[in-house]
Amino acid sequence: MASLQHNSQSGEHGARHGGERDPEQGADRPAGDPTASAVRRDLAVRARDLAVRAAVEQGLISETEPVVALLDVAGIRASAAALRTAFEEITAPGTPVLHAFAVKAAPLVPLLRLLDAQGIGAEVASPGELALARAAGVPADRTVLDSPAKTTAELREALALGIAVNADNPQELDRIDSLVGSGPMRSPVGLRINAQIGGGSIGALSTATTTSKFGVALRDEGARAWVVQAYLDRPWLTRLHTHSGSQGVPLELMARGVRTVYELAEEINAAAGRRQIDTLDIGGGLPVNFASDEETPTYAAYARLLKDTVPELLDGRYGLVTEFGRSLLAKHGLVLARVEYVKSAGGRPIAVTHAGAQVATRTVYDPVSWPLRIAAYDTEGRPRTGPAVAQDIAGPACFAGDLLAENRPVQRLEQGDLVAALDTGAYYFTNHYAYNSLARPGVHGFTETSGGEVRFATVRAPQRVEEIVAESGGAYADALLDG
Ligand SMILES: *Cc1c(COP(=O)(O)O)cnc(C)c1O
Numbered sequence: 001m002a003s004l005q006h007n008s009q010s011g012e013h014g015a016r017h018g019g020e021r022d023p024e025q026g027a028d029r030p031a032g033d034p035t036a037s038a039v040r041r042d043l044a045v046r047a048r049d050l051a052v053r054a055a056v057e058q059g060l061i062s063e064t065e066p067v068v069a070l071l072d073v074a075g076i077r078a079s080a081a082a083l084r085t086a087f088e089e090i091t092a093p094g095t096p097v098l099h100a101f102a103v104k105a106a107p108l109v110p111l112l113r114l115l116d117a118q119g120i121g122a123e124v125a126s127p128g129e130l131a132l133a134r135a136a137g138v139p140a141d142r143t144v145l146d147s148p149a150k151t152t153a154e155l156r157e158a159l160a161l162g163i164a165v166n167a168d169n170p171q172e173l174d175r176i177d178s179l180v181g182s183g184p185m186r187s188p189v190g191l192r193i194n195a196q197i198g199g200g201s202i203g204a205l206s207t208a209t210t211t212s213k214f215g216v217a218l219r220d221e222g223a224r225a226w227v228v229q230a231y232l233d234r235p236w237l238t239r240l241h242t243h244s245g246s247q248g249v250p251l252e253l254m255a256r257g258v259r260t261v262y263e264l265a266e267e268i269n270a271a272a273g274r275r276q277i278d279t280l281d282i283g284g285g286l287p288v289n290f291a292s293d294e295e296t297p298t299y300a301a302y303a304r305l306l307k308d309t310v311p312e313l314l315d316g317r318y319g320l321v322t323e324f325g326r327s328l329l330a331k332h333g334l335v336l337a338r339v340e341y342v343k344s345a346g347g348r349p350i351a352v353t354h355a356g357a358q359v360a361t362r363t364v365y366d367p368v369s370w371p372l373r374i375a376a377y378d379t380e381g382r383p384r385t386g387p388a389v390a391q392d393i394a395g396p397a398c399f400a401g402d403l404l405a406e407n408r409p410v411q412r413l414e415q416g417d418l419v420a421a422l423d424t425g426a427y428y429f430t431n432h433y434a435y436n437s438l439a440r441p442g443v444h445g446f447t448e449t450s451g452g453e454v455r456f457a458t459v460r461a462p463q464r465v466e467e468i469v470a471e472s473g474g475a476y477a478d479a480l481l482d483g
Pocket of ligand 1: 102104105123146243245246247283284285286323324325326327
């Protein structure tokens with residue numbers, strides 16, 4: 001159990017990041033909110049420091065488990081509640097709203113079940129993700145299938161289960177036509193639209209560029225008329241879908257994408273002479289602040305922007321589906337890794353840790369787009385204090401670029417210390433990269449009891465070396481020998 005004295009230290013620790021603030025975000029925050037957000041931030045820092053300390057004391061991180069991932073269960077619950085509340089506040093009473101968590105952001109069955117219990121369904125984009133959602137017990141009517149390359153078998157399964165399907169392109173619609181036959185359609189089906197409104201600061205995550213691979217490119221010649229006719233020809237096509245991008249896409253651009261599909265829905269319904277389209281799926285993509293403990297932008301801020309940009313969408317005539325991933329989880333997860341060695345090269349101190357490309361793939365390959373904050377702890381899991389020294393925080397993989405952070409001012413690390421890579425609850429340790437056959441680390445959820453104790457629950461066991469052998473053709477050892 002962590003000591004009280006530790007709590008006061010965690011305050012200092014948090015203050016280290018406290019001065020940073022996203023200048024964009026302050027403006028539209030209502031009076032009073034900054035205090036609430038500061039309280040939330042301090043609670044998050046305190047919870048994290050307690051969890052690190054407890055992970056050491058309870059032996060979660062050790063010589064044999066030198067890297068581990070932690071999820072803050074209370075933080076996740078709070079994010080889910082904030083999302084629900086934000087949309088309740090902007091929609092007319094009785095408006096059906098389904099929040100479907102983008103499973104790719106954190107494909108873990110217990111997590112999907114936790115979110116389901118908080119009223120959040122699942123957006124899946126592969127047979128594996130659908131299987132995870134089903135294993136978690138997410139009901140069919142709260143599951144949305146968006147795979148970009150759905151096979152006929154995948155479509156058939158989805159339609160048989162009655163889960164919502166968003167078709168990506170004309171050929172996929174043709175396939176659905178032949179699967180539907182004359183039978184009744186149980187699944188709500190929509191068409192994904194690329195509003196072609198432009199990209200954000202990270203090209204790889206910008207889905208609404210002129211030439212994006214996703215959806216029907218609405219501004220291409222003849223596309224709009226084709227879409228309208230596609231709906232008139234298919235009475236069961238009742239939804240429209242768009243997802244304008246993820247991290248790096250400005251909120252205004254996301255809202256403009258929603259406005260575009262709203263106007264298209266109105267045009268289709270007018271042409272049909274009835275309210276054929278009854279639901280708009282507006283995707284996910286709320287960016288996350290990786291620079292400090294502030295949770296900005298908030299769901300409330302995005303919801304208010306939607307209300308300003310496309311108020312008619314929220315008047316109760318349309319149901320809504322959202323597909324947030326990163327923003328629900330990122331701030332509530334961290335990777336904790338032991339510093340195996342410290343050394344120096346060319347005058348630069350280097351901490352060689354057990355967290356690198358296998359748990360922070362995007363950061364390692366594209367550090368400019370994906371900088372991560374690093375917090376330093378001593379061997380007992382207490383926040384390191386003292387002056388920061390520019391260091392490389394290196395990983396265990398065999399290539400020079402395997403760095404969590406380069407030339408980063410952090411309290412000077414020693415052998416046996418711990419580093420925490422913060423804000424890694426989405427798309428990091430949950431999206432393991434098997435370079436060097438490095439094992440998938442264990443994932444543990446943590447909660448603080450009313451007695452101030454930290455309780456861990458295993459979400460994913462650490463991968464064992466025998467499992468790596470089995471998954472690497474261990475059963476076919478002789479396969480390539482001839483004769
Ligand atoms: C990835 C993705 C999302 C989630 O994006 P986040 O940035 O994690 O919120 C939602 N919808 C679709 C179709 C996606 O591909």
